[in-house]
Amino acid sequence: MNLSSVASSLDLISRELYDVRNRREIILKGSRDVISLSSQSIVAMHTERKTSARALLKDAKKKLVRLRKEARQDLTKYLISPETEYVEAEVLLSIITKRRIPAFRSLSVSEASYILGLLDVIGEIKRLILDSIRMGKSDEAFDLFSIAEGLYIMISPFASFDKIAGGTRRKLDVARALVENSRAVVTDDRRRHDLITAMQNLSSGLSSNQS
Numbered sequence: 001m002n003l004s005s006v007a008s009s010l011d012l013i014s015r016e017l018y019d020v021r022n023r024r025e026i027i028l029k030g031s032r033d034v035i036s037l038s039s040q041s042i043v044a045m046h047t048e049r050k051t052s053a054r055a056l057l058k059d060a061k062k063k064l065v066r067l068r069k070e071a072r073q074d075l076t077k078y079l080i081s082p083e084t085e086y087v088e089a090e091v092l093l094s095i096i097t098k099r100r101i102p103a104f105r106s107l108s109v110s111e112a113s114y115i116l117g118l119l120d121v122i123g124e125i126k127r128l129i130l131d132s133i134r135m136g137k138s139d140e141a142f143d144l145f146s147i148a149e150g151l152y153i154m155i156s157p158f159a160s161f162d163k164i165a166g167g168t169r170r171k172l173d174v175a176r177a178l179v180e181n182s183r184a185v186v187t188d189d190r191r192r193h194d195l196i197t198a199m200q201n202l203s204s205g206l207s208s209n210q211s
Contacts, residue, residue, distance in 0.1 A: 023075060064082060087120075122152060156172060
């Protein structure tokens with residue numbers, strides 16, 4: 001029995017699998033770096049260090065470009081987590097700097113990563129809402145809530161693609177809870193703000209009458 005064709009086939013397969021394994025290891029390590037850089041960028045944004053946040057995101061983007069080359073067509077699933085974190089950070093920066101939220105193609109990420117990243121940023125928007133309320137910026141808090149609610153409403157129909165963009169349905173459930181909680185916080189703040197304004201107007205009116 002001549003097994004030469006099997007031997008040559010296994011040799012070819014072995015080399016291909018070694019290549020896949022090596023690229024996978026590179027991607028897994030690089031993904032941790034991208035996630036870390038993106039997370040650090042988000043922390044920098046919340047502490048008003050926008051220059052540092054931009055620099056960190058720039059590094060994350062460069063690493064993602066290299067990882068995409070390693071992923072080719074067969075290992076793209078390993079890029080979803082780092083891309084999702086990167087999308088979240090980029091979208092948050094655009095909100096903080098009052099720029100248009102970047103489009104899907106401008107970020108060069110997968111469809112799933114873009115959707116999941118948009119859902120994740122709703123949690124960060126809630127933090128911004130609470131910070132705005134603490135600083136007495138009711139109008140800013142309301143504007144931020146409108147963004148969070150708008151994102152949730154726009155992404156809700158994608159729950160039907162949960163099998164394709166894994167985790168969408170679960171993250172939508174989390175986002176819904178965050179939006180509803182933010183709604184309650186913003187509503188209470190608005191009522192308190194309106195009450196204070198009414199009392200001030202009343203006090204001003206009484207003072208004018210007495211004089």
